[in-house]
Amino acid sequence: MKHLFLIYFILLKVVLAHAQKEYREEFNEDIPLYYGMQMRLIIPGFGSNVPIFLEDSMYSSSSKFLPGYSFGGSIRRDFENGFSIEGGINFTQRHLHVQMEVPDSSILLENKMTFINYEFPFQGLVFVRLSKSIFGFAGLGASLFYKPTSVRVDNYTDGKSNFVHYGYAPSKFGAEINAQAGFEFRTKQAGFYYLGASAKIPLAALFEYNGLYFYGTQLKANDFKKVSGAFLSVDFRYYLPKIKNAGQQPLVNPIE
Numbered sequence: 001m002k003h004l005f006l007i008y009f010i011l012l013k014v015v016l017a018h019a020q021k022e023y024r025e026e027f028n029e030d031i032p033l034y035y036g037m038q039m040r041l042i043i044p045g046f047g048s049n050v051p052i053f054l055e056d057s058m059y060s061s062s063s064k065f066l067p068g069y070s071f072g073g074s075i076r077r078d079f080e081n082g083f084s085i086e087g088g089i090n091f092t093q094r095h096l097h098v099q100m101e102v103p104d105s106s107i108l109l110e111n112k113m114t115f116i117n118y119e120f121p122f123q124g125l126v127f128v129r130l131s132k133s134i135f136g137f138a139g140l141g142a143s144l145f146y147k148p149t150s151v152r153v154d155n156y157t158d159g160k161s162n163f164v165h166y167g168y169a170p171s172k173f174g175a176e177i178n179a180q181a182g183f184e185f186r187t188k189q190a191g192f193y194y195l196g197a198s199a200k201i202p203l204a205a206l207f208e209y210n211g212l213y214f215y216g217t218q219l220k221a222n223d224f225k226k227v228s229g230a231f232l233s234v235d236f237r238y239y240l241p242k243i244k245n246a247g248q249q250p251l252v253n254p255i256e
Contacts, residue, residue: 002018004010006050011100019235028238032077032163033076033077033078033114034075034076034077034240035074035239036074036075036076036088036237036239036255037071037073037237037238038072039236040069040071040092040232040233041068041233042069042232043067043231043233043234044066045250047247048173051063052208052209052227054209054223054224054225055223056220056221058102058103058220059100059163059213059220059221059223060103061099061100061101061211062097062099062100063096063097063113063165063209063247064096064097065094065095065096066096066206067095068092068094068095068213069093069121070090070091070092070093070233072089072090072119074121074237075087075088076239078127082098082127082128083125083127083130084124084125084127084128086122086123087123088121089120090118090120091116091118092116092117092119093115094115094116094229094231095111095112095113095114095115096113096114096115096167097110097111097112098111098112098153100155100165102213107157109155109163111155111165112153113151113153113167114165115147115151116148117145117147117148118145118146118148119145120143120144122141122142123139123141123180124140124141125137125138126138130183131195133186133187134184134185134186135183135184136181136183137180137181137182137184137194138180138181139180140177142172142176142177142178143178143200144173145174146173147170147171147173149169149192150167150168150169151166152165152166152198153165159213160216161215162186162213163214163224165210165211165212166208166210166211167208167209167227168207168209169206169207169210174204175204176200176203176204176229177200177203178200180196180199181196182195183195183196189241190241191238191239191240192237192238192241193236193238194236194238196230196234197234198233199230199231199232199233200230200231202232205229206227207219207228207236209226210222210224211224
């Protein structure tokens with residue numbers, strides 16, 4: 001996985017170096033390189049966002065994903081024939097609502113867990129002009145992501161009963177497949193506005209989810225499941241406009 005991480009940065013560096021070379025050689029030309037910001041709303045109830053049930057003879061818990069979000073920056077290079085490539089970095093945060101209980105008792109507790117990861121996407125896009133200012137987009141690519149920490153929450157009842165839930169990441173790095181589609185409204189003065197949807201499917205489990213129930217110091221119940229982390233989201237992006245310098249430009253040759 002570390003080799004994939006290195007390959008991603010090499011590819012991104014090559015693209016940026018090529019674009020910078022064009023800027024140096026043709027700084028008076030308007031080349032199709034755009035810098036943008038994105039915000040993503042993660043929709044619960046899709047893929048791995050369905051409820052996660054853990055249970056044993058003396059214990060059960062039901063967990064479900066709440067709406068999450070992602071934001072970050074991107075750089076896009078447009079080519080001829082309606083093709084683009086895009087890369088960037090995103091921060092993603094997801095929340096999990098946990099409800100736990102002991103059957104045939106009055107013990108019922110709730111809590112919330114939060115998972116974060118950093119995503120490094122790289123993808124190809126195709127676009128079609130639908131009108132003077134509106135374009136349709138579709139894309140497919142891959143992402144490398146980094147999961148910095150595992151998560152644990154403890155819940156105590158009467159001093160003897162204790163529920164423990166873990167979100168454990170066996171590997172700090174992972175990869176996923178991305179797909180997206182949407183529409184973009186382009187203006188010369190105000191930039192580009194994109195609205196669409198995307199789906200992400202990890203190639204391995206996002207984390208291992210473990211629930212335990214202790215009575216005093218004795219472990220009474222234990223169960224775990226692997227959670228893929230796949231999700232569907234609504235995406236909004238804004239790309240900065242190209243603003244030419246105003247006023248008189250400096251002379252190419254020094255003043256004699």
